[in-house]
Amino acid sequence: MAGNIVETVFWFMSYSVLLGFSHADPTTATYNVLTFGAKPDGKTESTEAFIKAWQSACVSLMPATIYVPKGRYLLTYTNFRGPCKRKVTFLIAGTLVAPEDYQALGNSGFWILFNHVQNLVVSGGYLDAKGAGFWNCRRSGKSCPVGARSMTFNLVNNLVVSGITSINSQLSHLVINTCNNVVVKNVKLIAPADSPNTDGIHVERSNGVTINGCTLQTGDDCISIADATYNLFMSNIKCGPGHGVSIGSLGKEMEEKGVENVTLTNAIFSGSDNGVRIKSWARPSKGFVRNVLFQNILMNNVENPIIIDQNYCPHNKDCPGQTSGIKISQVAYMNIHGSSATPEAVTFDCSPSNPCEGIKLQDINLTYNNEAATSSCKNIGGTSSGTLAPESCL
Ligand SMILES: *[C@@H]1O[C@H](CO)[C@@H](O)[C@H](O)[C@H]1NC(C)=O
Numbered sequence: 001m002a003g004n005i006v007e008t009v010f011w012f013m014s015y016s017v018l019l020g021f022s023h024a025d026p027t028t029a030t031y032n033v034l035t036f037g038a039k040p041d042g043k044t045e046s047t048e049a050f051i052k053a054w055q056s057a058c059v060s061l062m063p064a065t066i067y068v069p070k071g072r073y074l075l076t077y078t079n080f081r082g083p084c085k086r087k088v089t090f091l092i093a094g095t096l097v098a099p100e101d102y103q104a105l106g107n108s109g110f111w112i113l114f115n116h117v118q119n120l121v122v123s124g125g126y127l128d129a130k131g132a133g134f135w136n137c138r139r140s141g142k143s144c145p146v147g148a149r150s151m152t153f154n155l156v157n158n159l160v161v162s163g164i165t166s167i168n169s170q171l172s173h174l175v176i177n178t179c180n181n182v183v184v185k186n187v188k189l190i191a192p193a194d195s196p197n198t199d200g201i202h203v204e205r206s207n208g209v210t211i212n213g214c215t216l217q218t219g220d221d222c223i224s225i226a227d228a229t230y231n232l233f234m235s236n237i238k239c240g241p242g243h244g245v246s247i248g249s250l251g252k253e254m255e256e257k258g259v260e261n262v263t264l265t266n267a268i269f270s271g272s273d274n275g276v277r278i279k280s281w282a283r284p285s286k287g288f289v290r291n292v293l294f295q296n297i298l299m300n301n302v303e304n305p306i307i308i309d310q311n312y313c314p315h316n317k318d319c320p321g322q323t324s325g326i327k328i329s330q331v332a333y334m335n336i337h338g339s340s341a342t343p344e345a346v347t348f349d350c351s352p353s354n355p356c357e358g359i360k361l362q363d364i365n366l367t368y369n370n371e372a373a374t375s376s377c378k379n380i381g382g383t384s385s386g387t388l389a390p391e392s393c394l
Pocket residue numbers: 230231260261291
């Protein structure tokens with residue numbers, strides 16, 4: 001009888017831990033990459049060791065932490081695949097470095113890739129993708145590999161990315177693709193102003209993404225927002241150099257799902273090409289942009305502080321004579337002030353076939369050389385209120 005009770009209690013406790021509903025938090029299993037053969041010398045290839053640590057953590061029946069101690073770890077294309085049994089935390093105290101020779105990343109398109117994971121935390125660490133060789137290859141006009149995004153999340157739900165610094169990515173630093181319920185906070189993404197296509201954060205096909213407290217200095221968009229992105233909230237963003245926060249380019253394809261519910265609040269743009277931009281191809285499309293709020297923004301010497309450009313047609317190829325099918329509506333610009341680096345601080349160039357609707361300007365004060373800047377409007381309807389400098393063209 002007593003034996004039976006002990007057995008039952010034991011069985012119950014094990015079962016509880018297994019299913020994760022014991023009263024005490026189940027302990028975390030920790031997997032140190034050094035144990036799996038990673039070498040913190042910056043020279044010895046550690047990809048396999050990282051993958052082995054990941055695989056062990058991924059099948060753990062307890063929440064698992066992969067720990068990367070201080071030191072430099074050389075990684076080539078690294079694909080962390082799920083699904084995993086429990087929550088996985090990647091805790092990085094060290095630096096991850098890509099090979100000096102960009103050919104080593106081949107044509108995978110990725111450097112560090114997380115694929116198909118539920119409940120993932122990636123915290124801390126310094127990423128050095130050594131992009132300069134790749135940029136030089138592209139500038140030289142030689143034929144180059146496709147290039148690698150530094151850290152990509154594909155099909156990841158319930159994701160927190162925090163405290164990461166990434167420098168010199170070949171292409172985008174951080175990509176959120178087909179993810180739900182994501183928090184990106186306190187990341188610093190840095191590449192030279194003239195590095196080609198080094199976007200900071202790229203969000204695509206994702207729902208419920210919060211980006212907070214990030215410093216973005218890049219050669220392309222600080223944040224780029226692509227099709228099928230819904231409920232994106234960005235706050236406390238510092239951007240520049242870079243091409244600004246950009247919804248688009250959208251509407252290259254006919255079948256698009258649109259972008260809805262995007263907020264940017266409390267941001268500083270410094271010396272960037274754009275501030276807040278919505279950009280679409282001058283091509284037919286079923287896509288749209290609606291319910292967008294840009295507010296509490298300081299512009300320091302920004303070339304196009306506020307811009308909607310629906311006439312994107314690089315090299316006049318595949319779109320001459322066409323108009324954008326992207327419908328832009330319910331976009332509010334509130335409390336945006338500072339300086340423009342060009343005379344025209346507000347540019348609304350909307351589609352003649354799909355005019356912008358419900359655009360709202362409130363409390364805008366943008367100057368050019370300490371004097372009044374100008375604004376221009378095409379194919380747009382909306383309202384304005386409060387202080388407006390330049391005068392509203394709505
Ligand atoms: C956008 O936000 C509104 C209001 O919160 C919500 O009802 C709607 O479902 C959201 N759209 C999407 C695509 O999630």
